[in-house]
Amino acid sequence: MGEPAVKIEESKVVADEGLNRGMERLTPEKIEKVIQSVLKSETGSRLKVYVDTCVHCGLCSEACHFYLSNEKNPSFSPAGKVKQTLWEMLKQKGKVSPEFIRRASEIASTECNLCRRCSMYCPFGIDIAYLMLVVRRICHKLGVTPQYIQSTAHSHSATMNQMWVKEDEWIDSLMWQEEEAREEFPNLRIPLDKEGADIFYSVIAPEPKFRAQLIYQAAAIMHKAGLDWTMPSTPGWDNSDMCMYTGDNEVMGRLKKAHFESAMKLRVKRIVMGECGHAFRSVYDMGNRWLTWRMPPVPVTHAIEFYAELFKAGKIKLAKKYEQPVTLHDPCNIVRGRGLHEMARYVVNETCEKFIEMEPNREHNFCCSAGGGVINCGPPFRNKRVEGNKVKAEQLFVAKSKGAKTVIAPCHNCHGGLEDIIHHYGLGMELKFLGDIIYECMEK
Amino acid sequence: MHGLYNFVSGPMVWIAFILFIGGCLYRLVSLASLAKEKDTAVYAYMDFYYALRSIFHWIIPFGSENMRRQPLMTLFTFAFHICLICVPLFLFAHVVLWKESWNISWGFLSDSTADVMTLIVIASCIFFLVRRLTRPEVKFLTNRSDFIILAIVAAPFITGFWAYHQWAGYRMMLILHILSGEIMLIAIPFSRLSHAIFFPLTRGYMGSEFGAVKNAKDW
Known part of the structure; x- marks a missing residue:
């Protein structure tokens, strides 16, 4: 029977009622049945071709902030997460242990933000976020979902x-x-x-x-x-x-x-x-x-x-421009998800005196590590989320050293994530929505 | 030995090509019909222009951010794939075989060029092997099948090089060369070497999603 690929030390197991109680209710028969039913009736060509095409090259690794922030620990690489979840489920034909499912749920729900940066680093364009969603779907049907996010789902x-x-x-x-x-x-x-x-x-x-x-x-x-x-x-x-x-x-x-x-x-x-x-x-x-x-x-x-x-239509008149130098965080769901990065820059330049780019930016920006429901998994996973995004802190720090005092993050989850990062790493930067800036500067 | 030679250079060639071509068609057709049944979205979002846009960026050396970040890997990957495809197709000895059997022919590489290209393939295979054994993020993903696949790909080139230079036991090597080439052809549709036929589809689909729906670049 499939067991977790990487044994976690006792002390590092996060106490989460949703995962623990959910795991206790599982039986091997139920696990096998649910995995088989999701794989058979809800997935098809995409899952098949993504699993058959991956040549195990590891080139997706450098895309992931969790991997980069955890000393390049391969269990945090995008394909590494698929290996520890879906590959094993497929290989064992659903015969995996309750502990395996608990770990799979934790990986898919709290160690991946579904930010889709890795799809831009995989030569084949394998949609790893989709594969993680399939894992979450299986865990949902098995009733093993972190408690806090399950509460919002209720x-x-x-x-x-x-x-x-x-x-x-x-x-x-x-x-x-x-x-x-x-x-x-x-x-x-x-x-x-x-x-x-x-x-x-x-x-x-x-x-x-x-x-x-x-x-x-x-x-x-x-x-x-x-x-x-x-x-x-x-x-x-x-x-x-x-x-x-x-x-x-x-x-x-x-x-x-x-x-x-x-x-x-x-x-x-x-x-x-x-x-x-x-x-x-x-x-x-x-x-x-x-x-x-x-x-x-x-x-x-x-x-x-x-x-x-x-x-563009001149419908908003500004009384002043925002004085402090700003930098802009590109949220995954509206940049990789909608390509709004140039428009965001247009609005920032219209409203702010000085704009400093953070690197990398636009489609290649690092995720805030809060998205994909990870911040909604709540306090039990907070440290892992914040410490798992050291690269974001470094990225913000470079922008700060170039003079940026305010970070604009036009997304609620990014706000939550960046707030924690700024606080945890003592960056001392201010965080704003675009709406905050427009409201502050417009003619009233 | 003659019997064996006659088999691998006769009926086995037919079997290999039938399994290779038939297998590729089967994989593509079964995938297309599975997509029609289970992933209709794939058809709804596939966009020819954006698919090609993405594929274009990913078949140009250093055309994507990640390729620029991994220059050594990019060099080896491109050199490897180009030589891997060109040597078997344009090797003089192979072109002659086509000419003799079917009376069709096309341009060919000089033997010395083909020799160098073969060495590039072998060197790349060694590079991939070392990378697989030493880079933690690659090692973590590796299982036995990865080594088998690498061996399947390297074998026709090593044996071919050996036979061409007529080193010790080259007659046996020639048989092994033909046989390993046939094994590789058969393995393409039925192993993860199928990435060769699926690359345009996966890349094209991601390119379509990014380009047509999400209005973003994916390279």
């Missing part, structure tokens, strides 16, 4: 949002932000359920929960640009999606359906979403595919694209 399933925000709390948060903003902009409105509006603005649930000022800022930008916009009062307002990352594809589908349908019900022209990366991946790339939409059924515009549009 929230999604019960409330259609990530943070257990109740319907009245959602509406209340919007009205609260509207009231606050009206002190600064007397005529400002956050229009709820306005039929036929040009823009349907959607956010992730952490915004009403603990970053409500972002809704305030978005409303201020919409107001000053004189746009016809709305936000929905009913479930479907949250564009986030942790189920995409736990392998719970069924709930991912329900979430995206609720999101698209609330936009369609209001007959809006398009969805504009806040500065979030994973939500964009869910709406633009994965959720729509699960629902068999080749492209999203309602046009989707990410905040970066939206800001660039506003500046």
Whole structure:
């Protein structure tokens, strides 16, 4: 029976209830049955060709921040992670031990951000993120998923949002932000359920929960640009999606359906979403595919694209430019996932006095190590995540030594990840969203 | 020995080519139909222009970021693959065989050029072997099949070089040369050497996803 390829010392086993209790419930028969059923009925040519084509060259290794940050330990290389999970499952035809599944879940959920950098380093373009998602799917069906992210998946399933925000709390948060903003902009409105509006603005649930000022800022930008916009009062307002990352594809589908349908019900022209990366991946790339939409059924515009549009049309006037020198972190899901890097640079140059590139950048930027649901796996895996991204700290440090004082990260997960990295490595840099900068500098 | 020679240079050639060509077709057709059944998205997102754009960047030496980061590996990989394909196709002795059997012919390499190219293939195989044994990230991924595949690829070139130079026991080497070449042909569709036929598909698909959907470069 397949056992974990790399034995982990007792002390290094992370205590996670979701993984431990899930593992205890497993039987060899159940494991074999689930692995076989996922491999047979849910995967096909892609998995087959990816496994048959990999020549074990190891060239993907240098792409991975986990590998680079862990003294080039090969068990952290992209193909190394596939070897410790899928290859073994395939080789043993699903006959692997409960300990193996626990370890596989930990590898796929907490040692890979699905950032897809390795696909750009593999000569064959093997989609290793996809393979890790297959592992997560198997572990999900076996009930072995880290506890914290599983809890957000439960929230999604019960409330259609990530943070257990109740319907009245959602509406209340919007009205609260509207009231606050009206002190600064007397005529400002956050229009709820306005039929036929040009823009349907959607956010992730952490915004009403603990970053409500972002809704305030978005409303201020919409107001000053004189746009016809709305936000929905009913479930479907949250564009986030942790189920995409736990392998719970069924709930991912329900979430995206609720999101698209609330936009369609209001007959809006398009969805504009806040500065979030994973939500964009869910709406633009994965959720729509699960629902068999080749492209999203309602046009989707990410905040970066939206800001660039506003500046090009001259709809936002600036009172000043942001003075401190800034550097820009390219989030994987909107750069490797949508190519918005040049637009982001356009907006940064429009709004900031001095822009300093970090190296590598654009498609080749290093991941924040928070994405792909890794930060959502919570405190048990925090150290591994932060220490597993020393290269990011080094990259930020170089930008800092060139003068950058502020890091702009137009993605919520990147924010969470970079915040931890800046704090842990004592980098002393400020962290901002593009919206923060625009709000701070625009004519009010 | 004559019987053996007649077998490997007669019926076995037919068997090898039939398995090679038939096997490649079978792998491609079965993959295409599996994709149609289970991965219809592959067809929906495949984009000819972006597939070619990506393939182009990855078949040009140093055309991708990773190739520039690994210059030695890039040099050996390209030299190896170019020689691996050209020597068997354009070796004078091989061209003569085609001429004698089918009365078709094409250009050929001078023997000294072919000799050097053969040595490049052998040297590359040694490089790959050493790399596999010494680089931790490659060693971690390595299993027995990797050495077998390397041996399958190196064998026709080592034996061919030996036979051409008529070193001791070259008659036996010639038989082994033919046999190992046939084994390699048969192994292409049925081992991880199939990366030769799947490269345009995997690279093309990633290129299409990156180019047409994600609006980004993948090199």
